[in-house]
Amino acid sequence: xxxxxxxxxxxxxxxxxxxxxxxxxxxxxxxxxxxxxxxxxxxxxxxxxxxxxxxxxxxxxxxxxxxxxxxxxxxxxxxxxxxxxxxxxxxxxxxxxxxxxxxxxxxxxxxxxxxxxxxxxxxxxxxxxxxxxxxxxxxxxxxxxxxxxxxxxxxxxxxxxxxxxxxxxxxxxxxxxxxxxxxxxxxxxxxxxxxxxxxxxxxxxxxxxxxxxxxxxxxxxxxxxxxxxxxxxxxxxxxxxxxxxxxxxxxxxxxxxxxxxxxxxxxxxxxxxxxxxxxxxxxxxxxxxxxxxxxxxxxxxxxxxxxxx
Numbered sequence: 001x002x003x004x005x006x007x008x009x010x011x012x013x014x015x016x017x018x019x020x021x022x023x024x025x026x027x028x029x030x031x032x033x034x035x036x037x038x039x040x041x042x043x044x045x046x047x048x049x050x051x052x053x054x055x056x057x058x059x060x061x062x063x064x065x066x067x068x069x070x071x072x073x074x075x076x077x078x079x080x081x082x083x084x085x086x087x088x089x090x091x092x093x094x095x096x097x098x099x100x101x102x103x104x105x106x107x108x109x110x111x112x113x114x115x116x117x118x119x120x121x122x123x124x125x126x127x128x129x130x131x132x133x134x135x136x137x138x139x140x141x142x143x144x145x146x147x148x149x150x151x152x153x154x155x156x157x158x159x160x161x162x163x164x165x166x167x168x169x170x171x172x173x174x175x176x177x178x179x180x181x182x183x184x185x186x187x188x189x190x191x192x193x194x195x196x197x198x199x200x201x202x203x204x205x206x207x208x209x210x211x212x213x214x215x216x217x218x219x220x221x222x223x224x225x226x227x228x229x230x231x232x233x234x235x236x237x238x239x240x241x242x243x244x245x246x247x248x249x250x251x252x253x254x255x256x257x258x259x260x261x262x263x264x265x266x267x268x269x270x271x272x273x274x275x276x277x278x279x280x281x282x283x284x285x286x287x288x289x290x291x292x293x294x295x296x297x298x299x300x301x302x303x304x305x306x307x308x309x
Contacts, residue, residue: 017041019113021135024142028060028123028131029053035113046088046109049102050123050131057250060123060130061096063103064089065110069118071132078119080111090258093268093291126211126253195306197284198235198243202254206241209259214243214252223252231275231286234263239309242290257292262309264302267291272301 021033029052036044048065052058067075077089092105110116116135123131201224204212216223223246230247241256242263257263265287266272272289274280280287285305293302295309303309 021116021137022139023121023133023135024140025050025123025131025133029056030142031063031121031123031133033065033116033121033135035109035116037113043107043109043111043113045107046105047102048105048121049100051100057246057248058096058099058101059250060101060125061244061253062089062094062124062126063101064122064124065116065135066120066122066132068120069134071120071134074120074122074129074132078110078112078116080108083111084108091292095268095271095289125251126213126255128213195236198233198241198254199237201243201252202235202241204254206254206256209256211253211255214254216249216251219249221249222247223249229275229279229286231279231288232265232290233279233284233286234265234290234305236285236306239263239295239307240292245286260294261292262295262298262302263290264293264298265290265305266299266301267293269299 017037017039019035019037021035023031023033025031029050031048031050034047034049036047038044048063050058050060050063065078067078077087079088088105088108088110089103092103095102095104117137118135120132120134122129201214202212203214204210206212214223222228224243228245228247231245233243233245235241235243235254239262241254243252243254245252265274265285266289268289268291272287275284275286275288278284290302298309
């Protein structure tokens with residue numbers, strides 16, 4: 001079982017109240033949760049940040065807090081259904097950087113403040129749990145923070161089999177961190193076919209909301225294909241799907257966002273930008289971010305890529 005040690009601290013000022021929860025995830029790194037509230041006590045937003053162990057690649061692409069207080073008895077997403085109209089974990093915005101994955105849930109957060117204490121936080125790859133642990137009130141140094149003595153491996157650790165997988169919907173993923181160059185061994189990547197690049201990665205033949213994991217075909221080969229850099233790529237044959245490419249042997253994914261939403265390549269506004277060369281605008285239309293939004297909320301840039309959503 002993947003273990004977590006977590007802690008919470010509360011800071012108050014005249015202007016606002018901030019609640020912090022911290023966690024250590026064995027074999028996965030650490031996490032912290034910040035809940036910002038207004039003077040009247042209402043929740044302004046919730047920010048959850050997950051970081052891998054030092055020297056290890058990120059092996060998760062979404063995060064959520066579960067109702068359960070035990071990793072062995074997962075009960076589903078923890079959010080206040082009496083005050084929120086929809087699941088905040090599927091509408092929040094993600095920022096993916098080289099060393100962290102951050103989820104920001106806007107107005108009202110998940111509807112709870114201190115009730116989050118004692119719940120378990122999950123790191124997931126698509127809808128597969130790869131890390132789990134409990135949020136408590138004392139911060140401790142994570143044992144996994146020590147740098148590994150051996151050279152880190154770019155491949156997954158296989159931690160996904162250690163924790164049972166809950167039945168949940170897949171959270172949309174966005175990123176504002178600048179993608180890094182692909183660490184794969186190929187020097188001359190093949191040209192990208194703008195009409196089929198991401199579409200062809202749907203090896204699970206998904207046609208409904210969900211996520212399909214994409215694995216590397218051989219050692220040293222990027223899971224999305226030779227030379228494909230870290231980034232998010234829209235499926236140019238439809239408006240509601242995208243590919244997340246890890247830029248390494250680590251698993252990538254093809255995802256269809258929740259029904260009624262579209263994939264916006266620039267959901268975070270000026271924080272999002274196209275990747276360089278054939279991987280970006282007028283090529284694969286890849287970006288360093290994006291998100292699932294209602295069609296009426298698509299950014300101008302998000303409407304430009306094929307098929308002109």
